[in-house]
Amino acid sequence: GQQLNQSPQSMFIQEGEDVSMNCTSSSIFNTWLWYKQDPGEGPVLLIALYKAGELTSNGRLTAQFGITRKDSFLNISASIPSDVGIYFCAGPTGANNLFFGTGTRLTVIP
Amino acid sequence: NAGVTQTPKFQVLKTGQSMTLQCAQDMNHEYMSWYRQDPGMGLRLIHYSVGAGITDQGEVPNGYNVSRSTTEDFPLRLLSAAPSQTSVYFCASSYSPESYNEQFFGPGTRLTVL
Numbered sequence: 133g134q135q136l137n138q139s140p141q142s143m144f145i146q147e148g149e150d151v152s153m154n155c156t157s158s159s160i161f162n163t164w165l166w167y168k169q170d171p172g173e174g175p176v177l178l179i180a181l182y183k184a185g186e187l188t189s190n191g192r193l194t195a196q197f198g199i200t201r202k203d204s205f206l207n208i209s210a211s212i213p214s215d216v217g218i219y220f221c222a223g224p225t226g227a228n229n230l231f232f233g234t235g236t237r238l239t240v241i242p
Numbered sequence: 243n244a245g246v247t248q249t250p251k252f253q254v255l256k257t258g259q260s261m262t263l264q265c266a267q268d269m270n271h272e273y274m275s276w277y278r279q280d281p282g283m284g285l286r287l288i289h290y291s292v293g294a295g296i297t298d299q300g301e302v303p304n305g306y307n308v309s310r311s312t313t314e315d316f317p318l319r320l321l322s323a324a325p326s327q328t329s330v331y332f333c334a335s336s337y338s339p340e341s342y343n344e345q346f347f348g349p350g351t352r353l354t355v356l
Contacts, residue, residue: 136284165342174246174332174347175285220284229275229300229339232284 134159136221136233144239151208153236155221164197164204165230167220175220179206211240244268246348248333254354255323263318263351265333271346273336274316278302278329279350285332291316292339323355 135158145151155164163182167175179190181197181204188195192209204221221233249264267274275290277300287300291310305327307319316335320327330352336345 141282163342172349174334174350176347177343177345180342222285224340224342227298227339229287229290230285230342230345231301232277232286234282234284 134225134231136223136231138219138221138233138236140236141234142237142239144241145211147211147213147240147242149211151211151215151238152205153207153219153238154203154205155233156203157223158202160201161204161223162201163224164195165222166193166195166204166206167222167232169218169220169235171217178219208238211238213240213242216240246333246335246346248331248348248351250351251349252352254356255320256356257324259323260319260321261323263320263331263333263353265316265318265348266314267316267333267335267346268314269335269337269346270313271335271337272313273339273341273345274310275300275334276306276308276316276318277332277334278327279332280329288318288331290339320353323353325355327353328355329353 138155166178169175179195186197194207196205218235222230246267272293276288277285286302289308291297333348
């Protein structure tokens with residue numbers, strides 16, 4: 133079946149450090165989405181990517197759509213305590229429903 | 243707009259009990275969906291609806307029923323709760339299935355089945 137694997141599973145970083153995480157798929161996606169889930173809340177969309185090779189920024193966040201269309205990357209620069217949460221990648225299935233990755237849990241130490 | 247609302251926020255059931263998780267949106271969205279979130283597994287799609295009167299199964303539909311009698315509401319029913327259904331449940335809505343930039347998630351219902 134379809135799989136979206138995210139790595140690392142969890143990260144502990146110092147405030148001010150940069151963060152990199154990635155998502156790899158067993159199949160090709162035409163759209164990649166990155167979500168953040170704050171503790172006790174539902175996911176919120178951060179960045180959407182629609183073209184292979186695309187690089188898109190949203191403030192301190194930058195995401196890239198891998199050229200193979202089987203991977204995507206998310207970077208966070210100069211992390212702050214409110215970056216804490218779980219980051220999910222997701223992509224649409226054939227029925228246009230979203231398939232989510234396993235998540236990367238980020239902890240920022242002040 | 244209240245966005246997507248879910249009730250209750252927390253629920254404890256005994257095995258075999260039934261209950262309905264409520265989801266409502268006030269954005270006139272056609273597409274609504276239910277996910278469950280389990281540790282280390284991300285969000286998995288249970289059921290979805292592309293409009294009033296139309297529902298379909300997602301990745302993990304067994305043990306759950308849905309109906310969509312109005313555009314605003316999309317309740318999820320557990321007919322006979324099992325411990326394996328202990329999870330956090332999220333409802334989401336968007337104008338259409340492809341409206342990823344406009345998909346909103348509710349705050350979730352944390353369900354424990356004893």
